[in-house]
Amino acid sequence: MIKARVTVTLKNGVLDPQGKAIEGALGALGFDGVNQVRQGKVFDLALETSNKAQAEEQLKAMCEKLLANTVIENYAISID
Numbered sequence: 001m002i003k004a005r006v007t008v009t010l011k012n013g014v015l016d017p018q019g020k021a022i023e024g025a026l027g028a029l030g031f032d033g034v035n036q037v038r039q040g041k042v043f044d045l046a047l048e049t050s051n052k053a054q055a056e057e058q059l060k061a062m063c064e065k066l067l068a069n070t071v072i073e074n075y076a077i078s079i080d
Helices: 017-028 052-067
Strands: 002-010 040-047 073-079
Touching (some): 002 052
16 A cells, blocks of 8 residues: 655746735734745555555546646655
């Protein structure tokens, strides 16, 4: 079994209203000096294979088809 983590973030230049809201909320809670907050998503997956190359190909396909909107988001794959 292979465990993997996929991290999805917005591409540079794409507006992040949720990140802005979090930035404002942190300031309101007294956390001064916090700037440029960007939010993203993390997916932890377990794949029933021992072939890392095959797992990476499957993960890329998952990202391209479902996990990430590749028009506005980047993704990074980490395999343990």
